[in-house]
Amino acid sequence: MLRTTASRVLDDNDRDEVLALLDIDPVGNVFVASRVRSVGLNPARLGGQMWGFGPRGGLTSLCYAGANLVPVNAGTDAVYAFAERARRQGRRCSSIVGPADAVEVLWERLEPHWGAARAIRWAQPLMVATEPSPLPADPLVRRVRPDEFDILLPACVAMFTEEVGVSPELGDGGALYRSRVAELIRIGRSYARIEGGRVVFKAEIGAVTPHACQIQGVWVHPDLRGRGHAVSGMAAVVKHALDYFAPVVSLYVNDYNAPARAAYRRAGFVEVGTFMSVLF
Helix, strand or coil, rough: CCCCCCCCCCCCCHHHHHHHCCCCCCCCEEEEEEEHHHHHHHHHHCCCEEEEECCCCCEEEEEEEEEEEEEEEECCHHHHHHHHHHHCCCCCCCEEEEEHHHHHHHHHHHHHHHHCEEEEEEEEEEEEECCCCCCCCCCCCEEEHHHHHHHHHHHHHHHHHHCCCCCCCCCCCCCHHHHHHHHHHHHHCEEEEEECCEEEEEEEEEEECCCEEEEEEEEEEEHHHCCCCHHHHHHHHHHHHHCCCCCCEEEEECCCCCHHHHHHHCCEEEEEEEEEEEEE
């Protein structure tokens, strides 16, 4: 039986309080904080609802309920409240992601109602870098130009399919995914080493706030792996991120991906927490 402590849907009147709560953990909350800072809390602009736990002036926890379900600063009572609201609403998200302790409890409450997940990533180390890499940056890694969209897109699709287990071109034919790839290129947050019309290395800065940014989509062409491209490529992206975006650069990675974790450590990242993802 789910507990019934109340949660509520927030709006732009709650923005300052929401941002203050998100800033308690600017690294762990960078994805949600970047959304709120960019578009506010109106569901039409946010791409989902923001649920709050606690009265106005006394918020203690949040849950972003959009394409992803993301608990924020959520203790047990808050997780129960968010689980109840999610159960009543029905599953609308493609994943649950966030701090492992909160996501695990949330999923325990929702699995009996939502059914089995397609995949569960129980432990995803959260890693940060606050200084440039101790190793040389690849001088050929640069911002992707808009006219290189058709070169980059197949690499992005390959990365997503390899990481998530399904193609981003399913469902709407990939229209939403292509739009996101194009947007990251347009705003200068897509980086790659491109040689002879082929992507050697790529990564994107997917979320940015004044306090932190988050790297996503790291990928090296399968034929070129094991040659150090990930380390030198990440060193280049981290340097640019620190210079132009935020004082802390973060990412999270599957615990079983030993080569990636080793590459990130060599590039200067250290582990500071653990995320968990439930994929549908």
